[in-house]
Amino acid sequence: MASGVKPRVKVPKSAAAGEAITIKTLISHKMESGQRKDADGNIIPRSIINRFTCDFNGESVIDVTMDPAISTNPYFEFQATVPEAGEFKFTWYDDDGSVYEEAKSIAIG
Amino acid sequence: GNWGRLAAQQALTQDKLLEFDTFGNVSLIHITDIHAQLKPIYFREPSVNIGVGGNKGAVPHITGADFRKLYGINDGSPSAYALTHDDFSALAQGYGRVGGLDRVATVINSIRADRPDALLLDGGDTWHGSYTCHHTQGQDMVNVMNALKPDAMTFHWEFTLGSERVQEIVEGLPFAALGQNIFDSEWDEPAELFPPYKFYETGGVKVAVIGQAFPYMPIANPGWMFPEYSFGIRDENMQAMVNEVRAAGAELVVLLSHNGFDVDKQMAGKVTGIDVILSGHTHDALPEPVLVGETIIVASGSNGKFVSRVDLDVQNGRMMGFRHKLIPIFSDVITPDADVAKVIDAQRAPYVDQLSEVIGRTADDQTLYRRGNFNGTWDDLICDALISEREADIALSPGVRWGPSILPGQDITREDIWNVTSMSYGEAYRTEMTGEFLHVVLEDVADNLFNPDPYYQQGGDMVRVGGLGYRIDVTKPQGDRITEMTLLKTGEKIDPSKTYQIAGWASVNEGTEGPPIWDVVEAHIAKQGVISLDPNNSVEVVGA
Amino acid sequence: VGAAAFLIAGLPMRASAATEDLIAAFTGGAEVGAGDITLTAPEIAENGNTVPIEVSSETAVEILVLATGNPAPSVATFKFGPLAASRAASTRIRLAGTQDVVAIAKLPDGSFVQAASTVKVTIGGCGG
Ligand SMILES: [Mn+2]
Ligand SMILES: [Mn+2]
Numbered sequence: 001m002a003s004g005v006k007p008r009v010k011v012p013k014s015a016a017a018g019e020a021i022t023i024k025t026l027i028s029h030k031m032e033s034g035q036r037k038d039a040d041g042n043i044i045p046r047s048i049i050n051r052f053t054c055d056f057n058g059e060s061v062i063d064v065t066m067d068p069a070i071s072t073n074p075y076f077e078f079q080a081t082v083p084e085a086g087e088f089k090f091t092w093y094d095d096d097g098s099v100y101e102e103a104k105s106i107a108i109g
Numbered sequence: 110g111n112w113g114r115l116a117a118q119q120a121l122t123q124d125k126l127l128e129f130d131t132f133g134n135v136s137l138i139h140i141t142d143i144h145a146q147l148k149p150i151y152f153r154e155p156s157v158n159i160g161v162g163g164n165k166g167a168v169p170h171i172t173g174a175d176f177r178k179l180y181g182i183n184d185g186s187p188s189a190y191a192l193t194h195d196d197f198s199a200l201a202q203g204y205g206r207v208g209g210l211d212r213v214a215t216v217i218n219s220i221r222a223d224r225p226d227a228l229l230l231d232g233g234d235t236w237h238g239s240y241t242c243h244h245t246q247g248q249d250m251v252n253v254m255n256a257l258k259p260d261a262m263t264f265h266w267e268f269t270l271g272s273e274r275v276q277e278i279v280e281g282l283p284f285a286a287l288g289q290n291i292f293d294s295e296w297d298e299p300a301e302l303f304p305p306y307k308f309y310e311t312g313g314v315k316v317a318v319i320g321q322a323f324p325y326m327p328i329a330n331p332g333w334m335f336p337e338y339s340f341g342i343r344d345e346n347m348q349a350m351v352n353e354v355r356a357a358g359a360e361l362v363v364l365l366s367h368n369g370f371d372v373d374k375q376m377a378g379k380v381t382g383i384d385v386i387l388s389g390h391t392h393d394a395l396p397e398p399v400l401v402g403e404t405i406i407v408a409s410g411s412n413g414k415f416v417s418r419v420d421l422d423v424q425n426g427r428m429m430g431f432r433h434k435l436i437p438i439f440s441d442v443i444t445p446d447a448d449v450a451k452v453i454d455a456q457r458a459p460y461v462d463q464l465s466e467v468i469g470r471t472a473d474d475q476t477l478y479r480r481g482n483f484n485g486t487w488d489d490l491i492c493d494a495l496i497s498e499r500e501a502d503i504a505l506s507p508g509v510r511w512g513p514s515i516l517p518g519q520d521i522t523r524e525d526i527w528n529v530t531s532m533s534y535g536e537a538y539r540t541e542m543t544g545e546f547l548h549v550v551l552e553d554v555a556d557n558l559f560n561p562d563p564y565y566q567q568g569g570d571m572v573r574v575g576g577l578g579y580r581i582d583v584t585k586p587q588g589d590r591i592t593e594m595t596l597l598k599t600g601e602k603i604d605p606s607k608t609y610q611i612a613g614w615a616s617v618n619e620g621t622e623g624p625p626i627w628d629v630v631e632a633h634i635a636k637q638g639v640i641s642l643d644p645n646n647s648v649e650v651v652g653a
Numbered sequence: 654v655g656a657a658a659f660l661i662a663g664l665p666m667r668a669s670a671a672t673e674d675l676i677a678a679f680t681g682g683a684e685v686g687a688g689d690i691t692l693t694a695p696e697i698a699e700n701g702n703t704v705p706i707e708v709s710s711e712t713a714v715e716i717l718v719l720a721t722g723n724p725a726p727s728v729a730t731f732k733f734g735p736l737a738a739s740r741a742a743s744t745r746i747r748l749a750g751t752q753d754v755v756a757i758a759k760l761p762d763g764s765f766v767q768a769a770s771t772v773k774v775t776i777g778g779c780g781g
Contacts, residue, residue: 010296020738020739021738024296024297026295026296033747035724035725055734055736056736059734059735059736060732060734060735060736060737061733061734061736061737062731062732062733062734062737062742063731063732063734064729064730064731064732064742064744065729065730065732066729067725067727067728067729068725068727068747069720069723069725069726069727069728069729069746069747069748070728070729070744070745070746070747071702071703071704071744071745071746071747072702072703074744074745075297075743075744075745076742076743076744077297077707077742077743077744078737078739078741078742078743079737079738079739079741080736080737080738081736081737081738083736297705297743325697325699326699327699327700328697328698328699328775332699332700339699339705340699341695341699342695342696549776550776553775553776554776556773556775557775562696564696565696565697565773567697587751
């Protein structure tokens with residue numbers, strides 16, 4: 001597992017049923033592109049987060065496939081519909097097989 | 110021309126300079142790009158200010174005789190001296206210095222005597238540009254500006270004090286620090302420290318002032334000094350803010366902008382609902398506002414040389430008319446405000462010996478100035494200093510638009526040197542560049558100035574060069590503008606694959622090393638004693 | 654303008670054959686028109702290593718983003734699920750130099766539309 005990887009998400013604490021909300025996510029990750037060379041001229045191997053998903057109560061909001069051109073500390077902003085109270089689940093998939101997860105619950109009202 | 114001091118000044122009185130028939134129900138006072146010039150100075154306006162694309166031949170890209178003709182200004186008149194470059198040193202002998210914030214205070218007080226609730230709006234580039242500003246980290250300017258009691262300001266060079274210092278000052282400001290385009294870089298949300306706008310009640314009118322900081326701060330200046338912030342033009346957010354203040358009952362919408370003039374013009378065409386743009390950053394001084402649709406754009410010069418007064422008649426939420434005056438601050442004609450003079454002197458007192466030390470003087474036919482799209486004589490002198498003190502083939506000096514002028518036969522003090530070099534990243538580096546990379550650098554900077562789309566322009570001037578000649582066709586696209594690069598000391602063409610020793614300063618890159626540029630320039634001037642420069646014909650401009 | 658500015662190419666970069674291959678792989682060779690897709694990007698990047706972009710569409714089911722001048726043009730593919738409240742997303746991307754960024758949307762009827770935006774990556778320095 002890559003070191004120092006820390007996900008953060010911004011989700012409103014509550015929404016009206018059926019409301020569209022804005023979600024922002026950040027995860028600290030160096031996103032080594034596989035195109036850089038070290039001081040000795042050797043290629044530094046690629047090590048990135050290659051996929052990010054957001055689900056709500058098991059149903060998909062967004063599913064992003066990522067390439068090395070995504071910046072260090074990947075950031076995403078998108079909108080989700082909140083049909084009922086429940087839990088957003090955020091998942092980041094690392095090249096090295098690591099999976100980072102974060103969850104946020106949201107109330108109706 | 111030959112202008113006797115008395116003859117010239119007889120035509121000028123403070124009353125005449127301030128003469129204004131108060132109009133309508135709202136007054137705005139605009140000052141911008143002071144660059145920490147507390148005291149009167151000389152300031153030569155540019156002879157070369159090229160407009161490209163749709164702005165070719167349009168103000169402010171008109172200089173000299175063409176400018177005087179356009180505005181009906183007589184040769185040798187006070188306006189000719191204030192607004193154009195011809196006969197600068199001769200007219201300066203007659204009309205004297207310009208600016209000084211104690212004189213500015215007198216002008217502001219006189220407007221407030223007519224209209225007590227006039228709004229004073231500062232367009233930024235205030236806490237940068239002098240010895241005392243550098244040594245007090247902007248505190249001298251903050252103290253003096255607070256004495257002028259502005260209602261709001263926006264920002265550019267202020268951020269080169271570093272974000273911590275900016276935060277420290279802004280948290281204590283007794284007026285609004287505005288910037289609708291200042292966002293936190295991590296979450297891309299409006300930075301809380303800088304509200305987008307503020308409402309004022311004046312003359313029974315609800316006025317909204319929206320701030321626009323310099324959009325390209327992390328590009329034109331070192332972004333690593335303020336990594337918490339992101340800027341940009343943010344047209345859409347600007348439109349949203351205009352809509353928001355209108356919905357909240359704004360009857361007059363004023364944009365206090367540090368976009369630069371051509372960017373403001375383009376923005377006025379894209380964003381609807383702005384009545385007045387008070388334009389800063391490109392240091393243009395215009396005797397009349399420029400109209401774009403129903404928006405008026407006011408440009409108020411730089412270095413404390415001008416104050417604009419704009420009176421407006423606002424009825425039922427509509428701007429019905431305006432009256433405007435660009436007031437040149439003739440320092441010998443306008444009586445300094447005693448209270449503000451005292452505050453200024455207090456800021457300078459700890460440094461007076463350092464400031465006043467004479468390092469050299471100009472020859473009897475040598476003016477030092479900077480403004481213009483290409484090298485001014487101050488730039489030539491700085492480049493000479495870099496080549497000689499840093500033992501380089503070629504010198505690069507930033508195309509900034511601040512920095513007062515020095516007349517022929519005038520002493521050059523340490524303060525004068527700092528006025529044209531002071532900054533928080535003034536290291537004079539020495540490095541190697543290939544001819545190819547040098548070409549890339551010149552092309553890159555040229556595109557920031559001559560891209561036909563104003564939104565791709567950054568509002569500075571062409572990087573100044575020493576030891577290097579080139580030809581530039583301003584009409585060509587990036588990559589094709591610069592040709593015939595020549596190493597002046599040998600007369601040989603620059604070889605793309607060859608490596609050259611380059612000296613420069615004001616790198617935006619973190620970790621740049623070298624002695625401070627003001628020490629380099631001071632050492633060079635001290636060695637020369639009397640400054641006399643060869644005419645610089647090393648840049649050939651085509652397509653202007 | 655500075656000593657350590659060597660990392661960034663200052664000249665516009667050309668679209669590579671790789672870009673065309675990636676588009677063909679996404680569209681299956683179908684024609685790409687203009688229409689229901691918007692790409693928002695800054696005129697000039699504050700930092701070529703982290704350029705904010707936004708893609709949005711009324712109806713897209715999937716949006717491919719390419720940086721046509723990067724050595725490897727792939728950037729990301731956004732798939733919108735049933736609970737996406739809009740067909741819009743923002744992220745930050747790396748650009749190796751001045752170039753066109755392209756967004757291609759797959760619409761519900763199986764057709765494809767694209768939008769492009771030129772982002773300038775500059776060495777910087779100087780100012781008024
Ligand atoms: Mn300025
Ligand atoms: Mn500025």
